[in-house]
Amino acid sequence: MTHFYQRLSSFARQLSTSMLLRNLLLFVLWLAVWMLGLLVEYTEHASVWFPAAGLTFAALFIVGVRAIPALLSACVLITFWAGHYYQLQLDSWQLLQGGLLFGVAHIIPYYAGARILRQLANRGQFNLPLFVIGFLLIAALSSILATIAVIAALVLSAMLPFSAISSTWLPFWIGDLAGVVVIAPLFASVLSVLYPAPKFVLENYIGPQQRIATAQFKYKLALTLSLLTLAMLLAWYANTPESAFAVFFLVIPHMWIACTESAFFNAVSVALSSFFIALLVNLLALMDYVMVYQFAINVIAANALFALAVPTLTAANYQLRLIAATDSLTQVASRDHLQQRAELEISRCLEQAQPLCLMVFDIDHFKQINDQLGHSVGDQVLQQACQVTQHLLRPTDVIGRYGGDEFVVILPNTEQDAVVAIGQRIIERLLQIELADQLQVSASFGVAALQSGDSFRSLFERADSALYRAKQQGRSQVAWH
Numbered sequence: 001m002t003h004f005y006q007r008l009s010s011f012a013r014q015l016s017t018s019m020l021l022r023n024l025l026l027f028v029l030w031l032a033v034w035m036l037g038l039l040v041e042y043t044e045h046a047s048v049w050f051p052a053a054g055l056t057f058a059a060l061f062i063v064g065v066r067a068i069p070a071l072l073s074a075c076v077l078i079t080f081w082a083g084h085y086y087q088l089q090l091d092s093w094q095l096l097q098g099g100l101l102f103g104v105a106h107i108i109p110y111y112a113g114a115r116i117l118r119q120l121a122n123r124g125q126f127n128l129p130l131f132v133i134g135f136l137l138i139a140a141l142s143s144i145l146a147t148i149a150v151i152a153a154l155v156l157s158a159m160l161p162f163s164a165i166s167s168t169w170l171p172f173w174i175g176d177l178a179g180v181v182v183i184a185p186l187f188a189s190v191l192s193v194l195y196p197a198p199k200f201v202l203e204n205y206i207g208p209q210q211r212i213a214t215a216q217f218k219y220k221l222a223l224t225l226s227l228l229t230l231a232m233l234l235a236w237y238a239n240t241p242e243s244a245f246a247v248f249f250l251v252i253p254h255m256w257i258a259c260t261e262s263a264f265f266n267a268v269s270v271a272l273s274s275f276f277i278a279l280l281v282n283l284l285a286l287m288d289y290v291m292v293y294q295f296a297i298n299v300i301a302a303n304a305l306f307a308l309a310v311p312t313l314t315a316a317n318y319q320l321r322l323i324a325a326t327d328s329l330t331q332v333a334s335r336d337h338l339q340q341r342a343e344l345e346i347s348r349c350l351e352q353a354q355p356l357c358l359m360v361f362d363i364d365h366f367k368q369i370n371d372q373l374g375h376s377v378g379d380q381v382l383q384q385a386c387q388v389t390q391h392l393l394r395p396t397d398v399i400g401r402y403g404g405d406e407f408v409v410i411l412p413n414t415e416q417d418a419v420v421a422i423g424q425r426i427i428e429r430l431l432q433i434e435l436a437d438q439l440q441v442s443a444s445f446g447v448a449a450l451q452s453g454d455s456f457r458s459l460f461e462r463a464d465s466a467l468y469r470a471k472q473q474g475r476s477q478v479a480w481h
């Protein structure tokens with residue numbers, strides 16, 4: 001696969017020199033993809049999915065207006081072909097008019113949708129979950145608009161009887177939507193190679209570095225396609241509408257692929273599954289349940305796309321939790337987080353009859369440091385005091401900022417004597433910090449040991465009253481309750 005992409009990239013480089021060649025390629029590609037849709041057509045003008053809509057959307061998204069000549073010419077040519085295929089009683093002039101009308105009706109809604117999505121992608125920070133949701137909504141809206149416009153164009157050019165509108169619009173829309181949701185991500189990725197340097201960072205998500213499959217990808221894909229075939233054979237054998245719904249279980253292997261493979265191979269697997277569904281509907285003559293399969297294609301693709309956003313959402317959640325749990329200046333625990341951890345440790349130590357101490361300390365004459373040396377030096381002193389303390393603690397101890405220049409340390413499984421000694425060692429280290437104006441950094445400490453029936457509040461109050469005593473007795477010392 002990697003080798004294939006190297007070759008594709010060098011071909012793309014050659015193509016990038018000629019705009020005409022690229023448009024020709026887009027034209028041929030669109031016709032080929034249209035034919036692919038026809039392969040799985042179940043009634044006139046309605047196939048299980050319409051992949052050409054996906055290519056139109058992807059081309060307008062990546063290439064923009066420059067793709068319109070190729071797309072419009074392809075729409076006209078396909079109308080001539082359709083006139084012949086469906087044996088319509090229309091002359092060349094009528095077919096040309098019909099083709100242009102179809103092209104305009106097909107292209108404008110997707111152009112509008114692609115432009116809005118581009119703007120979303122260009123706006124500030126690229127946010128993948130927002131982009132995926134935006135894409136799904138825009139795909140639904142632009143495909144319904146394209147459906148309305150194209151049906152109107154077909155009726156106007158006498159290619160579709162007026163009476164067929166009510167039975168055609170829904171399968172037509174769902175087929176178009178499936179085409180966009182399934183095919184557009186894949187073709188956007190391929191076209192971004194042919195038309196390099198789109199203004200936004202799509203490359204980060206479906207770019208070349210994402211085009212590496214894990215060694216297990218083909219097994220996962222084979223398993224998914226086998227399960228898909230099995231589910232559809234079951235529907236064929238059972239011959240009941242309910243059995244057709246088994247295909248929705250395919251969401252699970254697709255989520256698995258989406259969570260473990262790159263975005264590009266996620267798009268490849270969704271496209272292949274959708275094609276298989278459409279093909280099997282035809283081969284197994286499952287036309288009676290075709291709407292179930294159309295919905296299944298959309299649900300599987302939308303789910304797999306949304307799964308791409310899951311790691312980003314998880315990371316954002318983690319980041320938010322981290323921010324809430326950390327004091328931004330000193331990077332020790334925030335007051336709330338400290339209190340939660342303290343309550344947990346207290347109940348655990350009470351239950352297991354283990355010792356626990358709470359130590360509270362406050363920088364001495366901190367206001368003077370701020371006033372004489374400035375707030376930024378004051379901030380540095382707070383940071384250094386935390387670093388010094390953390391160096392002397394064990395990983396199981398928790399230090400948090402209680403407010404201003406006051407800090408609390410929870411030391412589970414530790415006796416009071418050991419905590420008093422730690423406090424004294426912190427004082428020694430703080431005194432070594434060099435400040436201008438012959439100022440010194442020192443702190444006063446209060447220590448309290450856990451007693452039965454204690455809560456965080458009662459333990460803290462005892463330690464705080466010991467701290468008050470340390471301040472009263474001349475500061476830079478440890479007092480205990």
Ligand SMILES: Nc1nc2c(ncn2[C@@H]2O[C@H](COP(=O)(O)OP(=O)(O)OP(=O)(O)O)[C@@H](O)[C@H]2O)c(=O)[nH]1
Nearest residue numbers: 362363364365366367368370375376378379404405
């Ligand atoms: N630089 C800085 N100063 C802060 C911050 N938060 C609180 N302060 C200041 O810390 C000082 C706290 O002073 P106190 O604890 O009341 O008194 P003190 O000067 O330390 O005196 P004693 O505690 O009695 O030794 C106040 O001047 C606050 O403005 C901070 O995040 N950064």
